[in-house]
Amino acid sequence: MFDLPKSTEIRKPVHKKLIYSKFATELSGDKKERFDADISRIIIINEISEISVNIKAAEKVSSIFVAQVELKTKDYNDRNIILISKLFGQNLLIVLHYEEQYQLAIYETKLLKSEWNNEEDFSLKLNGLDMGTVWDNFVMQVSGISVEIGNTLVEQISLESEKEKLRKQIDDLERKARKETQSKKKFELFQQIKKYKNRLEEA
Structure with a gap:
């Protein structure tokens, strides 16, 4: 998917029960129902690591996971996507899917998102000498942000x-x-x- 190498492909479903137990406080009251109203299912579809793509790990980023989130509505709550991004304590690129359209989301100090588009209009490039720079480049590809000289x-x-x-x-x-x-x-x-x-x- 999105031109990522075949060697990174995996398929691991993530049960919503895991999210409900880990974020019991954040999903208290009717927030759990709202999460369920937004999210149909979650599947880990790629693991980008030193083993799968031969790019060395960085101090803060050893691997990047890609999760596909099947949505029940296009008008989802950002808070629910932020919870998913924090679930594993790992760097996570999220592919949001609703009907025939896709949107990419990534959390780096805040939730950053691409425009909605067709699958064939997305292409993710593995640019970087280590996993840290690959992650930074994913953030820029998803958000459209260009880093000005002198800024991190x-x-x-x-x-x-x-x-x-x-x-x-x-x-x-x-x-x-x-x-x-x-x-x-x-x-x-x-x-x-x-x-x-x-x-x-x-x-």
Whole structure:
């Protein structure tokens, strides 16, 4: 799948009972029902390691697993996908599947996702001299983030999150400004918009 080597292919179902027992607190009350409403089944489909692809392990990343998550709805809750990503204490790339479409998700300080697409439109490249750089490249492939010179991947993710927050604040303020009838308040909103746009340009 997604051009990953045949040598990495495995097929290990993950029973939801395992998730319910490990995350009993996080899935208390109706959260367990909501998890079940989102997730149909989970299967580990690839294990990328020194043995399967002849790329040496890194200090923090010895292997990367790929899990396919069959969804009952496209409008799933991110919290449920984050729980799955933390289940094994391993680096996990998640392939979300709903009807004929796929979406990739990966957790690196936050949940990062690709756009929904057809299977043939995805291609994952095993780039890197060790498993750590392979993981970093997966994060960039899934998220579309490019690391600027002088930044680490984690720093770049934080920067992109800040930009995303600023864009949302600008959109919200512009909406308010369009509805505002009092000229003084409208002017104050435009000043705030200008300040956020300047911060976005500097980021």
